[in-house]
Amino acid sequence: MISKTKVRNVIGLAAAVGLWQLMAKGGFVNDFMLPSPAEAVQALIELASDGSLWEHLIESLKRVGMGYLIAACVGLPLGFVCGVWKPAADLVRPVIEALRPIPPLAWVPIAILWFGLGDASAYFLVFLGCVFPMFFGAYTAVRSLDMNLVNAAKCLGASRWMLMRDVFIPASLPIVMPNLRLALGWGWMCVVTAELIAAQSGLGYLIQQSRQVFQIQNVVAGMATIGMVGYLMSASLERLERRINAWAPSERH
Structure with a gap:
Protein backbone atom coordinates (compact mmCIF):
# COMPACT_ATOMS: atom_id res chain seq x y z
CA MET A 1 0.00 0.00 0.00
CA ILE A 2 1.35 3.41 -0.98
CA SER A 3 1.66 5.76 1.98
CA LYS A 4 0.12 9.22 2.05
CA THR A 5 3.60 10.69 2.27
CA LYS A 6 4.61 9.08 -1.02
CA VAL A 7 1.43 10.28 -2.69
CA ARG A 8 2.07 13.85 -1.54
CA ASN A 9 5.67 13.59 -2.75
CA VAL A 10 4.53 12.54 -6.22
CA ILE A 11 1.85 15.23 -6.34
CA GLY A 12 4.34 17.93 -5.35
CA LEU A 13 6.88 16.83 -7.95
CA ALA A 14 4.24 16.52 -10.68
CA ALA A 15 2.90 19.99 -9.85
CA ALA A 16 6.38 21.52 -10.09
CA VAL A 17 7.09 19.86 -13.45
CA LYS A 25 4.75 26.81 -23.34
CA GLY A 26 3.20 30.12 -22.27
CA GLY A 27 6.36 32.04 -23.15
CA PHE A 28 7.11 33.07 -19.57
CA VAL A 29 10.47 31.27 -19.83
CA ASN A 30 12.89 31.55 -22.72
CA ASP A 31 13.00 28.00 -24.08
CA PHE A 32 16.61 28.47 -25.18
CA MET A 33 17.73 29.52 -21.73
CA LEU A 34 15.61 26.87 -20.00
CA PRO A 35 14.12 24.15 -22.22
CA SER A 36 10.76 22.68 -21.30
CA PRO A 37 10.49 19.34 -19.44
CA ALA A 38 9.37 17.68 -22.68
CA GLU A 39 12.54 18.84 -24.46
CA ALA A 40 14.68 17.74 -21.53
CA VAL A 41 13.07 14.29 -21.53
CA GLN A 42 13.63 13.99 -25.29
CA ALA A 43 17.29 14.91 -24.83
CA LEU A 44 17.55 12.41 -21.98
CA ILE A 45 16.14 9.66 -24.20
CA GLU A 46 18.60 10.50 -26.98
CA LEU A 47 21.58 10.50 -24.62
CA ALA A 48 20.47 7.19 -23.15
CA SER A 49 19.92 5.69 -26.60
CA ASP A 50 23.39 6.48 -27.90
CA GLY A 51 24.97 5.22 -24.67
CA SER A 52 26.77 8.44 -23.73
CA LEU A 53 24.57 9.04 -20.69
CA TRP A 54 25.39 5.63 -19.20
CA GLU A 55 29.12 6.04 -19.84
CA HIS A 56 29.23 9.36 -18.02
CA LEU A 57 26.96 8.12 -15.24
CA ILE A 58 29.15 5.09 -14.57
CA GLU A 59 32.24 7.30 -14.35
CA ALA A 72 34.44 6.27 5.49
CA CYS A 73 37.73 4.46 6.16
CA VAL A 74 39.23 7.69 7.55
CA GLY A 75 36.36 9.70 9.03
CA LEU A 76 34.45 7.03 10.95
CA PRO A 77 37.38 5.42 12.81
CA LEU A 78 38.89 8.82 13.54
CA GLY A 79 35.56 10.07 14.88
CA PHE A 80 35.11 7.02 17.11
CA VAL A 81 38.66 7.30 18.46
CA CYS A 82 38.29 11.01 19.21
CA GLY A 83 34.94 10.37 20.87
CA VAL A 84 36.38 7.69 23.13
CA TRP A 85 39.80 9.21 23.82
CA LYS A 86 39.77 12.92 24.72
CA PRO A 87 43.51 13.59 24.13
CA ALA A 88 43.05 12.49 20.53
CA ALA A 89 40.07 14.83 20.18
CA ASP A 90 42.13 17.71 21.58
CA LEU A 91 44.73 17.12 18.87
CA VAL A 92 42.47 16.37 15.90
CA ARG A 93 39.38 18.55 16.32
CA PRO A 94 41.16 21.92 15.87
CA VAL A 95 42.54 20.69 12.54
CA ILE A 96 39.11 19.41 11.47
CA GLU A 97 37.40 22.63 12.51
CA ALA A 98 39.96 24.68 10.55
CA LEU A 99 39.55 22.64 7.36
CA PRO A 104 35.50 21.72 -1.80
CA LEU A 105 35.44 24.06 -4.81
CA ALA A 106 38.30 26.03 -3.24
CA TRP A 107 40.39 22.85 -3.26
CA VAL A 108 40.07 22.36 -7.04
CA PRO A 109 43.34 24.18 -7.95
CA ILE A 110 45.19 22.19 -5.27
CA ALA A 111 43.61 18.95 -6.45
CA ILE A 112 44.65 19.60 -10.05
CA LEU A 113 48.17 20.56 -8.95
CA TRP A 114 48.57 17.45 -6.80
CA PHE A 115 46.73 14.85 -8.87
CA GLY A 116 46.27 16.35 -12.35
CA LEU A 117 43.10 16.06 -14.42
CA GLY A 118 41.25 12.80 -13.92
CA ASP A 119 39.94 10.38 -11.37
CA ALA A 120 42.39 11.08 -8.56
CA SER A 121 41.36 14.74 -8.31
CA ALA A 122 37.69 13.71 -8.18
CA TYR A 123 38.41 11.11 -5.48
CA PHE A 124 40.13 13.77 -3.42
CA LEU A 125 37.31 16.30 -3.73
CA VAL A 126 34.64 13.71 -2.93
CA PHE A 127 36.71 12.63 0.06
CA LEU A 128 36.77 16.22 1.34
CA GLY A 129 33.01 16.53 0.91
CA CYS A 130 32.27 13.28 2.76
CA VAL A 131 34.86 12.98 5.50
CA PHE A 132 33.70 15.82 7.77
CA PRO A 133 30.04 14.72 8.17
CA MET A 134 31.27 11.18 8.81
CA PHE A 135 33.79 12.31 11.42
CA PHE A 136 31.36 14.50 13.34
CA GLY A 137 28.61 11.89 13.11
CA ALA A 138 30.83 9.26 14.75
CA TYR A 139 32.31 11.73 17.24
CA THR A 140 28.95 13.17 18.30
CA ALA A 141 27.39 9.72 18.59
CA VAL A 142 30.09 8.46 20.94
CA ARG A 143 30.15 11.64 23.03
CA SER A 144 26.38 11.54 23.50
CA LEU A 145 26.30 7.84 24.41
CA ASP A 146 24.55 6.90 27.65
CA MET A 147 27.41 6.06 30.02
CA ASN A 148 25.18 3.63 31.90
CA LEU A 149 25.52 1.30 28.92
CA VAL A 150 29.30 1.58 29.02
CA ASN A 151 29.48 1.06 32.77
CA ALA A 152 27.17 -1.95 32.58
CA ALA A 153 29.36 -3.53 29.91
CA LYS A 154 32.49 -2.88 31.97
CA CYS A 155 30.89 -4.50 34.99
CA LEU A 156 30.26 -7.58 32.86
CA GLY A 157 33.94 -7.75 31.96
CA ALA A 158 33.88 -6.23 28.48
CA SER A 159 37.27 -5.40 27.00
CA ARG A 160 37.96 -2.18 25.06
CA TRP A 161 37.48 -4.01 21.77
CA MET A 162 34.18 -5.49 22.99
CA LEU A 163 33.05 -2.05 24.17
CA MET A 164 33.74 -0.60 20.71
CA ARG A 165 32.19 -3.53 18.83
CA ASP A 166 29.16 -4.28 21.01
CA VAL A 167 28.36 -0.94 22.68
CA PHE A 168 29.80 2.13 20.98
CA ILE A 169 29.18 1.21 17.35
CA PRO A 170 25.62 -0.25 17.69
CA ALA A 171 24.45 2.53 20.01
CA SER A 172 25.88 5.23 17.75
CA LEU A 173 24.19 4.05 14.53
CA ALA A 194 35.10 18.13 -9.92
CA GLU A 195 33.94 16.88 -13.30
CA LEU A 196 32.96 20.37 -14.39
CA ILE A 197 36.56 21.48 -14.02
CA ALA A 198 39.01 18.63 -13.50
CA ALA A 199 37.79 15.62 -15.51
CA GLN A 200 37.31 14.40 -19.06
CA SER A 201 34.22 12.31 -18.38
CA GLY A 202 31.25 12.09 -16.02
CA LEU A 203 27.94 13.92 -15.74
CA GLY A 204 29.62 17.19 -14.82
CA TYR A 205 31.82 16.94 -17.90
CA LEU A 206 28.74 16.17 -20.02
CA ILE A 207 27.03 19.31 -18.74
CA GLN A 208 30.11 21.45 -19.35
CA GLN A 209 30.59 20.16 -22.91
CA SER A 210 26.91 20.65 -23.71
CA ARG A 211 27.03 24.22 -22.42
CA GLN A 212 29.99 25.04 -24.62
CA VAL A 213 28.11 23.97 -27.77
CA PHE A 214 24.84 25.55 -26.56
CA GLN A 215 22.98 22.23 -26.23
CA ILE A 216 21.04 23.52 -23.25
CA ALA A 221 18.98 16.45 -19.03
CA GLY A 222 22.30 16.02 -17.23
CA MET A 223 21.04 18.04 -14.27
CA ALA A 224 17.88 15.93 -14.14
CA TYR A 231 17.49 10.95 -4.88
CA LEU A 232 17.73 7.20 -5.51
CA MET A 233 21.01 6.92 -3.60
CA SER A 234 19.62 8.87 -0.66
CA ALA A 235 16.40 6.84 -0.64
CA SER A 236 18.35 3.56 -0.75
CA LEU A 237 20.57 4.60 2.14
CA GLU A 238 17.52 5.80 4.08
CA ARG A 239 15.86 2.40 3.62
CA LEU A 240 19.04 0.68 4.82
CA GLU A 241 19.12 3.06 7.76
CA ARG A 242 15.58 2.10 8.74
CA ARG A 243 16.46 -1.58 8.60
CA ILE A 244 19.60 -1.21 10.68
CA ASN A 245 18.01 1.17 13.20
CA ALA A 246 14.67 -0.64 13.39
CA TRP A 247 15.10 -0.93 17.15
CA ALA A 248 15.58 2.82 17.65
CA PRO A 249 12.69 5.24 18.31
CA SER A 250 11.60 6.94 15.09
CA GLU A 251 9.48 9.91 14.17
CA ARG A 252 6.05 9.00 12.82
CA HIS A 253 4.68 10.75 9.76
Whole structure:
Protein backbone atom coordinates (compact mmCIF):
# COMPACT_ATOMS: atom_id res chain seq x y z
CA MET A 1 0.00 0.00 0.00
CA ILE A 2 1.35 3.41 -0.98
CA SER A 3 1.66 5.76 1.98
CA LYS A 4 0.12 9.22 2.05
CA THR A 5 3.60 10.69 2.27
CA LYS A 6 4.61 9.08 -1.02
CA VAL A 7 1.43 10.28 -2.69
CA ARG A 8 2.07 13.85 -1.54
CA ASN A 9 5.67 13.59 -2.75
CA VAL A 10 4.53 12.54 -6.22
CA ILE A 11 1.85 15.23 -6.34
CA GLY A 12 4.34 17.93 -5.35
CA LEU A 13 6.88 16.83 -7.95
CA ALA A 14 4.24 16.52 -10.68
CA ALA A 15 2.90 19.99 -9.85
CA ALA A 16 6.38 21.52 -10.09
CA VAL A 17 7.09 19.86 -13.45
CA GLY A 18 3.64 20.81 -14.74
CA LEU A 19 4.14 24.45 -13.75
CA TRP A 20 7.53 24.44 -15.47
CA GLN A 21 5.96 23.04 -18.66
CA LEU A 22 3.14 25.59 -18.60
CA MET A 23 5.58 28.48 -18.12
CA ALA A 24 7.71 27.23 -21.02
CA LYS A 25 4.75 26.81 -23.34
CA GLY A 26 3.20 30.12 -22.27
CA GLY A 27 6.36 32.04 -23.15
CA PHE A 28 7.11 33.07 -19.57
CA VAL A 29 10.47 31.27 -19.83
CA ASN A 30 12.89 31.55 -22.72
CA ASP A 31 13.00 28.00 -24.08
CA PHE A 32 16.61 28.47 -25.18
CA MET A 33 17.73 29.52 -21.73
CA LEU A 34 15.61 26.87 -20.00
CA PRO A 35 14.12 24.15 -22.22
CA SER A 36 10.76 22.68 -21.30
CA PRO A 37 10.49 19.34 -19.44
CA ALA A 38 9.37 17.68 -22.68
CA GLU A 39 12.54 18.84 -24.46
CA ALA A 40 14.68 17.74 -21.53
CA VAL A 41 13.07 14.29 -21.53
CA GLN A 42 13.63 13.99 -25.29
CA ALA A 43 17.29 14.91 -24.83
CA LEU A 44 17.55 12.41 -21.98
CA ILE A 45 16.14 9.66 -24.20
CA GLU A 46 18.60 10.50 -26.98
CA LEU A 47 21.58 10.50 -24.62
CA ALA A 48 20.47 7.19 -23.15
CA SER A 49 19.92 5.69 -26.60
CA ASP A 50 23.39 6.48 -27.90
CA GLY A 51 24.97 5.22 -24.67
CA SER A 52 26.77 8.44 -23.73
CA LEU A 53 24.57 9.04 -20.69
CA TRP A 54 25.39 5.63 -19.20
CA GLU A 55 29.12 6.04 -19.84
CA HIS A 56 29.23 9.36 -18.02
CA LEU A 57 26.96 8.12 -15.24
CA ILE A 58 29.15 5.09 -14.57
CA GLU A 59 32.24 7.30 -14.35
CA SER A 60 30.52 9.63 -11.87
CA LEU A 61 29.28 6.73 -9.73
CA LYS A 62 32.75 5.16 -9.72
CA ARG A 63 34.33 8.39 -8.52
CA VAL A 64 31.79 9.13 -5.82
CA GLY A 65 31.92 5.51 -4.63
CA MET A 66 35.70 5.50 -4.30
CA GLY A 67 35.86 8.89 -2.60
CA TYR A 68 33.02 7.95 -0.25
CA LEU A 69 34.74 4.68 0.69
CA ILE A 70 38.05 6.41 1.44
CA ALA A 71 36.23 9.01 3.54
CA ALA A 72 34.44 6.27 5.49
CA CYS A 73 37.73 4.46 6.16
CA VAL A 74 39.23 7.69 7.55
CA GLY A 75 36.36 9.70 9.03
CA LEU A 76 34.45 7.03 10.95
CA PRO A 77 37.38 5.42 12.81
CA LEU A 78 38.89 8.82 13.54
CA GLY A 79 35.56 10.07 14.88
CA PHE A 80 35.11 7.02 17.11
CA VAL A 81 38.66 7.30 18.46
CA CYS A 82 38.29 11.01 19.21
CA GLY A 83 34.94 10.37 20.87
CA VAL A 84 36.38 7.69 23.13
CA TRP A 85 39.80 9.21 23.82
CA LYS A 86 39.77 12.92 24.72
CA PRO A 87 43.51 13.59 24.13
CA ALA A 88 43.05 12.49 20.53
CA ALA A 89 40.07 14.83 20.18
CA ASP A 90 42.13 17.71 21.58
CA LEU A 91 44.73 17.12 18.87
CA VAL A 92 42.47 16.37 15.90
CA ARG A 93 39.38 18.55 16.32
CA PRO A 94 41.16 21.92 15.87
CA VAL A 95 42.54 20.69 12.54
CA ILE A 96 39.11 19.41 11.47
CA GLU A 97 37.40 22.63 12.51
CA ALA A 98 39.96 24.68 10.55
CA LEU A 99 39.55 22.64 7.36
CA ARG A 100 35.80 22.00 7.47
CA PRO A 101 34.62 25.55 6.49
CA ILE A 102 36.72 25.50 3.29
CA PRO A 103 34.36 24.60 0.42
CA PRO A 104 35.50 21.72 -1.80
CA LEU A 105 35.44 24.06 -4.81
CA ALA A 106 38.30 26.03 -3.24
CA TRP A 107 40.39 22.85 -3.26
CA VAL A 108 40.07 22.36 -7.04
CA PRO A 109 43.34 24.18 -7.95
CA ILE A 110 45.19 22.19 -5.27
CA ALA A 111 43.61 18.95 -6.45
CA ILE A 112 44.65 19.60 -10.05
CA LEU A 113 48.17 20.56 -8.95
CA TRP A 114 48.57 17.45 -6.80
CA PHE A 115 46.73 14.85 -8.87
CA GLY A 116 46.27 16.35 -12.35
CA LEU A 117 43.10 16.06 -14.42
CA GLY A 118 41.25 12.80 -13.92
CA ASP A 119 39.94 10.38 -11.37
CA ALA A 120 42.39 11.08 -8.56
CA SER A 121 41.36 14.74 -8.31
CA ALA A 122 37.69 13.71 -8.18
CA TYR A 123 38.41 11.11 -5.48
CA PHE A 124 40.13 13.77 -3.42
CA LEU A 125 37.31 16.30 -3.73
CA VAL A 126 34.64 13.71 -2.93
CA PHE A 127 36.71 12.63 0.06
CA LEU A 128 36.77 16.22 1.34
CA GLY A 129 33.01 16.53 0.91
CA CYS A 130 32.27 13.28 2.76
CA VAL A 131 34.86 12.98 5.50
CA PHE A 132 33.70 15.82 7.77
CA PRO A 133 30.04 14.72 8.17
CA MET A 134 31.27 11.18 8.81
CA PHE A 135 33.79 12.31 11.42
CA PHE A 136 31.36 14.50 13.34
CA GLY A 137 28.61 11.89 13.11
CA ALA A 138 30.83 9.26 14.75
CA TYR A 139 32.31 11.73 17.24
CA THR A 140 28.95 13.17 18.30
CA ALA A 141 27.39 9.72 18.59
CA VAL A 142 30.09 8.46 20.94
CA ARG A 143 30.15 11.64 23.03
CA SER A 144 26.38 11.54 23.50
CA LEU A 145 26.30 7.84 24.41
CA ASP A 146 24.55 6.90 27.65
CA MET A 147 27.41 6.06 30.02
CA ASN A 148 25.18 3.63 31.90
CA LEU A 149 25.52 1.30 28.92
CA VAL A 150 29.30 1.58 29.02
CA ASN A 151 29.48 1.06 32.77
CA ALA A 152 27.17 -1.95 32.58
CA ALA A 153 29.36 -3.53 29.91
CA LYS A 154 32.49 -2.88 31.97
CA CYS A 155 30.89 -4.50 34.99
CA LEU A 156 30.26 -7.58 32.86
CA GLY A 157 33.94 -7.75 31.96
CA ALA A 158 33.88 -6.23 28.48
CA SER A 159 37.27 -5.40 27.00
CA ARG A 160 37.96 -2.18 25.06
CA TRP A 161 37.48 -4.01 21.77
CA MET A 162 34.18 -5.49 22.99
CA LEU A 163 33.05 -2.05 24.17
CA MET A 164 33.74 -0.60 20.71
CA ARG A 165 32.19 -3.53 18.83
CA ASP A 166 29.16 -4.28 21.01
CA VAL A 167 28.36 -0.94 22.68
CA PHE A 168 29.80 2.13 20.98
CA ILE A 169 29.18 1.21 17.35
CA PRO A 170 25.62 -0.25 17.69
CA ALA A 171 24.45 2.53 20.01
CA SER A 172 25.88 5.23 17.75
CA LEU A 173 24.19 4.05 14.53
CA PRO A 174 21.03 6.21 14.95
CA ILE A 175 23.29 9.29 14.75
CA VAL A 176 25.94 7.94 12.38
CA MET A 177 23.59 6.66 9.67
CA PRO A 178 21.90 10.04 8.92
CA ASN A 179 25.36 11.57 8.67
CA LEU A 180 26.40 8.86 6.21
CA ARG A 181 23.41 9.84 4.08
CA LEU A 182 24.34 13.52 4.38
CA ALA A 183 27.92 12.71 3.40
CA LEU A 184 26.72 10.81 0.32
CA GLY A 185 24.77 13.87 -0.82
CA TRP A 186 27.81 16.09 -0.36
CA GLY A 187 29.97 13.59 -2.18
CA TRP A 188 27.59 13.48 -5.12
CA MET A 189 27.64 17.27 -5.39
CA CYS A 190 31.43 17.36 -5.11
CA VAL A 191 32.00 14.79 -7.85
CA VAL A 192 29.88 16.82 -10.27
CA THR A 193 31.82 19.96 -9.32
CA ALA A 194 35.10 18.13 -9.92
CA GLU A 195 33.94 16.88 -13.30
CA LEU A 196 32.96 20.37 -14.39
CA ILE A 197 36.56 21.48 -14.02
CA ALA A 198 39.01 18.63 -13.50
CA ALA A 199 37.79 15.62 -15.51
CA GLN A 200 37.31 14.40 -19.06
CA SER A 201 34.22 12.31 -18.38
CA GLY A 202 31.25 12.09 -16.02
CA LEU A 203 27.94 13.92 -15.74
CA GLY A 204 29.62 17.19 -14.82
CA TYR A 205 31.82 16.94 -17.90
CA LEU A 206 28.74 16.17 -20.02
CA ILE A 207 27.03 19.31 -18.74
CA GLN A 208 30.11 21.45 -19.35
CA GLN A 209 30.59 20.16 -22.91
CA SER A 210 26.91 20.65 -23.71
CA ARG A 211 27.03 24.22 -22.42
CA GLN A 212 29.99 25.04 -24.62
CA VAL A 213 28.11 23.97 -27.77
CA PHE A 214 24.84 25.55 -26.56
CA GLN A 215 22.98 22.23 -26.23
CA ILE A 216 21.04 23.52 -23.25
CA GLN A 217 18.54 20.66 -23.42
CA ASN A 218 21.44 18.26 -22.73
CA VAL A 219 22.52 20.46 -19.82
CA VAL A 220 19.07 20.18 -18.29
CA ALA A 221 18.98 16.45 -19.03
CA GLY A 222 22.30 16.02 -17.23
CA MET A 223 21.04 18.04 -14.27
CA ALA A 224 17.88 15.93 -14.14
CA THR A 225 19.99 12.77 -14.13
CA ILE A 226 22.08 14.11 -11.26
CA GLY A 227 18.93 14.88 -9.29
CA MET A 228 17.29 11.51 -9.95
CA VAL A 229 20.40 9.47 -9.16
CA GLY A 230 21.06 11.53 -6.02
CA TYR A 231 17.49 10.95 -4.88
CA LEU A 232 17.73 7.20 -5.51
CA MET A 233 21.01 6.92 -3.60
CA SER A 234 19.62 8.87 -0.66
CA ALA A 235 16.40 6.84 -0.64
CA SER A 236 18.35 3.56 -0.75
CA LEU A 237 20.57 4.60 2.14
CA GLU A 238 17.52 5.80 4.08
CA ARG A 239 15.86 2.40 3.62
CA LEU A 240 19.04 0.68 4.82
CA GLU A 241 19.12 3.06 7.76
CA ARG A 242 15.58 2.10 8.74
CA ARG A 243 16.46 -1.58 8.60
CA ILE A 244 19.60 -1.21 10.68
CA ASN A 245 18.01 1.17 13.20
CA ALA A 246 14.67 -0.64 13.39
CA TRP A 247 15.10 -0.93 17.15
CA ALA A 248 15.58 2.82 17.65
CA PRO A 249 12.69 5.24 18.31
CA SER A 250 11.60 6.94 15.09
CA GLU A 251 9.48 9.91 14.17
CA ARG A 252 6.05 9.00 12.82
CA HIS A 253 4.68 10.75 9.76
